[in-house]
Amino acid sequence: xxxxxxxxxxxxxxxxxxxxxxxxxxxxxxxxxxxxxxxxxxxxxxxxxxxxxxxxxxxxxxxxxxxxxxxxxxxxxxxxxxxxxxxxxxxxxxxxxxxxxxxxxxxxxxxxxxxxxxxxxxxxxxxxxxxxxxxxxxxxxxxxxxxxxxxxxxxxxxxxxxxxxxxxxxxxxxxxxxxxxxxxxxxxxxxxxxxxxxxxxxxxxxxxxxxxxxxxxxxxxxxxxxxxxxxxxxxxxxxxxxxxxxxxxxxx
Amino acid sequence: xxxxxxxxxxxxxxxxxxxxxxxxxxxxxxxxxxxxxxxxxxxxxxxxxxxxxxxxxxxxxxxxxxxxxxxxxxxxxxxxxxxxxxxxxxxxxxxxxxxxxxxxxxxxxxxxxxxxxxxxxxxxxxxxxxxxxxxxxxxxxxxxxxxxxxxxxxxxxxxxxxxxxxxxxxxxxxxxxxxxxxxxxxxxxxxxxxxxxxxxxxxxxxxxxxxxxxxxxxxxxxxxxxxxxxxxxxxxxxxxxxxxxxxxxxxxxxxxxxxxxxxxxxxxxxxxxxxxxxxxxxxxxxxxxxxxxxxxxxxxxxxxxxxxxxxxxxxxxxxxxxxxxxx
Numbered sequence: 001x002x003x004x005x006x007x008x009x010x011x012x013x014x015x016x017x018x019x020x021x022x023x024x025x026x027x028x029x030x031x032x033x034x035x036x037x038x039x040x041x042x043x044x045x046x047x048x049x050x051x052x053x054x055x056x057x058x059x060x061x062x063x064x065x066x067x068x069x070x071x072x073x074x075x076x077x078x079x080x081x082x083x084x085x086x087x088x089x090x091x092x093x094x095x096x097x098x099x100x101x102x103x104x105x106x107x108x109x110x111x112x113x114x115x116x117x118x119x120x121x122x123x124x125x126x127x128x129x130x131x132x133x134x135x136x137x138x139x140x141x142x143x144x145x146x147x148x149x150x151x152x153x154x155x156x157x158x159x160x161x162x163x164x165x166x167x168x169x170x171x172x173x174x175x176x177x178x179x180x181x182x183x184x185x186x187x188x189x190x191x192x193x194x195x196x197x198x199x200x201x202x203x204x205x206x207x208x209x210x211x212x213x214x215x216x217x218x219x220x221x222x223x224x225x226x227x228x229x230x231x232x233x234x235x236x237x238x239x240x241x242x243x244x245x246x247x248x249x250x251x252x
Numbered sequence: 253x254x255x256x257x258x259x260x261x262x263x264x265x266x267x268x269x270x271x272x273x274x275x276x277x278x279x280x281x282x283x284x285x286x287x288x289x290x291x292x293x294x295x296x297x298x299x300x301x302x303x304x305x306x307x308x309x310x311x312x313x314x315x316x317x318x319x320x321x322x323x324x325x326x327x328x329x330x331x332x333x334x335x336x337x338x339x340x341x342x343x344x345x346x347x348x349x350x351x352x353x354x355x356x357x358x359x360x361x362x363x364x365x366x367x368x369x370x371x372x373x374x375x376x377x378x379x380x381x382x383x384x385x386x387x388x389x390x391x392x393x394x395x396x397x398x399x400x401x402x403x404x405x406x407x408x409x410x411x412x413x414x415x416x417x418x419x420x421x422x423x424x425x426x427x428x429x430x431x432x433x434x435x436x437x438x439x440x441x442x443x444x445x446x447x448x449x450x451x452x453x454x455x456x457x458x459x460x461x462x463x464x465x466x467x468x469x470x471x472x473x474x475x476x477x478x479x480x481x482x483x484x485x486x487x488x489x490x491x492x493x494x495x496x497x498x499x500x501x502x503x504x505x506x507x508x509x510x511x512x513x514x515x516x517x518x519x520x521x522x523x524x525x526x527x528x529x530x531x532x533x534x535x536x537x538x539x540x541x542x543x544x545x546x547x548x549x550x551x552x553x554x555x556x557x558x559x560x561x562x563x564x565x566x567x568x569x570x571x572x573x574x575x576x577x578x579x
Binding site: 047050052066067069070071073074075076077079081082083084085086087090091094095097098100143146150 | 330459462463464465466467469470472473474475476477515516519520521522
């Protein structure tokens with residue numbers, strides 16, 4: 001089933017075209033790495049697809065009323081904002097906001113989702129700690145857990161693994177891959193192409209606001225694309241341990 | 253959490269009764285309360301009904317309004333330094349009142365001043381909505397509020413500047429210091445509809461304010477309609493603060509200090525801080541209004557002066573204590 005259909009999406013901010021005529025589908029089981037150089041339009045693409053930015057073209061999510069959209073897709077912004085010294089538990093529970101009804105507090109399902117999200121991100125030991133006093137990496141894990149607690153068919157995350165240690169990066173990518181295996185879908189913008197290649201089923205390569213390539217990692221990270229869009233050479237090899245990708249040199 | 257609610261309730265109740273019991277006529281607590289319940293036409297029931305009851309009721313209403321609006325604004329702006337005066341509506345209400353004093357409208361009928369202040373608040377809220385636009389973010393709201401406050405302050409100064417005699421000027425200055433003295437039940441009935449509407453409006457914002465802990469983008473993606481939330485926030489704040497300023501003048505620091513004081517006790521959750529700050533604000537204004545009657549009974553110490561004198565050092569102390577914890 002299609003979880004997101006984006007057609008001819010374009011965004012122009014202050015006279016500058018940030019996103020130009022982007023179309024793609026996201027299906028159940030997709031674990032998509034959204035890749036591209038800085039300023040390629042990755043964040044804009046996700047925000048416009050969610051309807052958080054004025055855009056031309058259509059997005060099936062942007063067309064939904066806000067409360068329905070919030071039950072269809074979770075959004076993890078890149079800016080890790082935590083305004084008040086609330087506990088990890090309470091912060092993760094905020095992910096249940098779209099599911100709460102009327103004046104009622106969290107129901108047993110909400111508590112079950114909270115526990116599942118804490119387990120997925122390995123946060124049980126930190127649950128009573130004040131989130132804003134944790135390390136940057138730990139805060140990132142807490143915010144991912146918040147998005148997981150939203151329990152949506154689609155998760156969109158903006159650079160979710162930036163600033164995490166290698167173990168947490170891998171663990172987070174595994175969580176995303178597992179969501180996809182369960183029949184949900186994930187779109188995450190990622191700069192670490194090595195991790196993207198290993199854990200994503202599909203890559204979307206953005207360059208100057210356009211989709212340059214969309215498909216399995218091996219088909220997207222070709223030497224031509226790497227040279228043209230990222231301006232680098234790279235080593236890419238299928239090994240018994242899975243695909244290994246390493247950028248090598250900047251092309252002068 | 254229930255313990256905190258109970259404690260705050262008991263505090264408000266105790267201070268309310270104490271407020272009814274204190275006054276220059278020396279009517280005791282028991283005698284006064286009995287007269288209030290029994291009614292009648294003697295001097296004691298009259299003083300209780302017409303002087304002390306409105307004063308105590310206004311203390312609760314204004315305190316709750318300032319505490320609630322402060323907590324809501326801090327939650328929306330995600331800033332512990334926000335306070336109800338920030339959106340400029342109290343300044344606009346004060347300007348309305350000052351104009352009423354200057355033009356003599358205040359002297360022509362009893363409600364001239366509060367009605368003019370409410371008109372000022374109404375004009376202020378229209379201006380702020382026009383300035384901040386329907387889709388502007390929190391920064392636009394702050395800037396529009398600063399602009400409106402500055403304009404209202406400048407015009408108030410102009411009125412003072414052009415005031416025909418020193419008596420009019422001193423009347424204006426004393427009014428601006430804020431007080432609950434000599435208010436009647438008419439003031440209560442005038443302020444109540446605006447405040448009740450504002451309380452209901454602000455009380456609905458809890459869940460959205462909680463979500464805003466994660467920033468505007470995340471909150472919007474969780475289904476919070478930010479434009480609507482901001483509109484309700486501005487209208488609700490304007491209603492309660494405009495009405496409070498109209499009947500009592502400017503009472504500062506309550507909306508700033510009370511949410512700050514209570515935040516650690518509610519686990520920093522903005523929705524819980526709403527009701528807690530409403531009760532805490534009521535307690536603070538009642539206590540301050542008791543203090544102005546007990547500390548210098550013969551000098552007519554102004555309530556707004558006392559809240560600022562107590563509030564500012566308390567706030568400094570809180571900042572000193574919590575500075576290590578803030579990001």
